[in-house]
Amino acid sequence: MDFELTDEQKVWKETIIKFSRQELAYDIAAVEKSGEFPWDAWRKCAEMQILAMPFAEEYGGCGVDFLTTVHSLNSLGYACKDAGLVHALTTQILCGLQIALFGNEALKLRYLPSLCRGEKVFAQAITEPGSGSDALSMRTKAEKQGEAFILNGSKTFITNGPMADVVIVFAVTAPEKKTLGGISCLVVEDGMEGFSKGKPLEKMGLTTLQNGELFFDNCEVSCDRLLGKEGQGAIIFNESMEWERSLLPAVHLGTMERILEISVKYAKERSAFGKAIGNYQAVANKISRMKMNIELGKGILYRCASLKGRNKRAPLDASICKLFISESLKQACLDAVQIHGGYGFMCEYEIERDLRDSIASTIYSGTSELQHNIIARFMGL
């Protein structure tokens, strides 16, 4: 596979880096303290058509291929320091991909244009208080009654949940069946009777991102809001994880590239015992490991995104990609804090925020432990 950047990819990357530095360079600490979502930045990103990139033009999208979308998110992760905002944008794109891949024409026409314009905020609701990595052991039920499903249960930690206008809800529709045929996806809108949203939950990182609980109490959802077919939920979940495990690592890899740049600069400028600290192997080795992991990460990310862009299956590649890049990011952030010493521990240098944000990357979209399990299964274990 040849991963030389095309002219189009170069333009997108350069444009997004320039845009981020000009328009997204706000005081993140102040937004974190306010507890508010950075709506102004969200709208600017929507105007930049970041949310519209991979979707067909007839639904308001840009019709850009998936690998180019991944390159662009990589640039956003590099140039935008607000990982919470970038995660919210990525979640929106992922919800759009689910609708584009599995929704009927009516659902696509109804939701994709407003998703692309960022006018409506989308979330996907899978995780529950009693089921995280074992997502398909969910208990939220959707019982079919006539032409509607009656939805009961609750979801938690849902990204974009507290501010969501539209939620793709995964629920059990056939409890007697094994998970593979017993789960379905329903599209629920804010304002529907029986649907309510909790307040944003406080977190150690990704502070500007809004995560929260969603509650369904006899919420009536008409059958025309079924995404895909009845019983297709587990397969939609599997499929969407492959896309998600390319999109999120693209962002993480961009963040790693920024961390590397900051660390190299500091290691050259900071002196100790008469020479730049980068001359000491203990420091240089940390930096060389960052560089090595970035280059290795690019290989698996581009391969994965290229496969998905050609509608090929990539569950193993996606798990390796997610596991390797998220763990590498966490290690890079830890090393960057160490290289910067006391300054790294101070909020002013902003590396501590990257470290706090990076912890979540090894948890969401399937923990590192789950990725190991998936990889092992593909090895026949």
Next chain:
Amino acid sequence: MPTREKIRQFIMNELVADGSGSELSDTVLLIDSGVIDSLGIMSLLGFLEENFSIQISGEDLVPDNFATISTISDFVAQKSL
């Protein structure tokens, strides 16, 4: 080797949890009996696409198509037309 036997062999070797040699008939309910679970279906789809040069997406990705060796075999035949 006929399609049906190729599929059977893959499931026996890769998806039967304990690797036991007991035969799988054409009509054993693979999902309901737990032979194919949510991770197993990913392996199976990859195997089918690679070995029979077919692409499986969208509406084809329904559990009914993968319920038994017989339905999988019929599905592959239909996709190969």
